[in-house]
Each structure stands twice: as structure tokens, then as C-alpha cells.
Amino acid sequence: MTAKVAVWNIAGFKQISDARLANQVTGLAILDAELVTLVEVKPFAHMQRLIDGLEDCGCVYNSVMLPQASDLNIGILFKEGVEVTNPRFIDGSDLGDPTRRKAMVVDIKIGKFDATLIAVHLKSGRGAAEQKIRDAQCKVIGAFIADLRAQSREDILLMGDFNMIPGE
Secondary structure (H helix, E strand, O other): OOOOEEEEEOOOOOOOOHHHHHHHHHHHHHHOOOEEEEEEEOOOOHHHHHHHHHHHOOOOEEEEEOOOOOOOEEEEEEEOOOEEEEEEEOOOOOOOOOOOOOOEEEEEEEOOEEEEEEEEEOOOOOOHHHHHHHHHHHHHHHHHHHHHHHOOOOOEEEEEEOOOOOOO
16 A cells, blocks of 8 residues: 655745635645645644535545644644544754744554654744754754664654755
């Protein structure tokens, strides 16, 4: 069995109009992925708007999302039959700053494939200060991944918006 997984930054930092919602629903329905990591889900209730719109298109999805300290959330949208369990944050991945997003972790099972999925939304900005923050966030997330691997966890998906350009 193959599975389609995807990431989409839905740009929730701007208000999502009904027209944008309709475009997002259409895009997700065409994508037809088993699992989609959504970045910048705002407001929190927008995830349910997406699920309702997808249902109107004949696509049945569920979601998992934990509220971030900031108002931009990371969520996992997934089809019926896909298991997404044990949602949690990576401690310290916001570097102790509540204006930053913590990396979210879930355990997934798609058919016979099971994995740990890590969803990220790293600090944006192109300056040296922002790069330094992203580097520090990556070190925390990397240590978490190294710990998983030390526990014999082989299948790890790292997905999200890294806010990086090639070479960073």
C-alpha cells in the first residue's frame, strides 16, 4: 500500500475569508492525501470549517490539533482509517518563548505503516537573528529525533514549514 502525505501552510496569520476557505477545501479534496500537516491554522475552529467543507465534497477527514501558546496552530488532518494518536509537544522546541510554536508530535498508522510524525513551524524571517533561532529550534528537535532513534524508533516523518531557504 502507498499513502499520500502532504504539508500545507494555509497562511492563517491573515484572516481566512469564505473564498479562501473554499479554495483550501477544493485544494485538499483534489490532493486527496491520507494525511496532511496543516501549518498556520487560525483560528483554532478553522480546522472544523475545513473538515465540514471536505465532507460536503464527499471527503471524510478527522483532525488532531493542540492549542499553541501563540495563535498560529499546527494540525493534522487525516482520512478515516488512518490512526493518529498520542498528540504532544516537543518540550523546549519554542525555546521558552510563548510567541513561537512548539513542534507537535503524533503517532500515526496508515495501513501497515506506523511512524512518529513531527510537525514543525519554525521561526520566520531572513535575518541572522531569525536564522539563529531556527538553528536552536532544530537542535532541540534533532535531539528529540536522536532520542527516538536510540529507542529503536526507525520510522520518523519530519514535516512542516521550516521557513528556510536553500543553503540554510
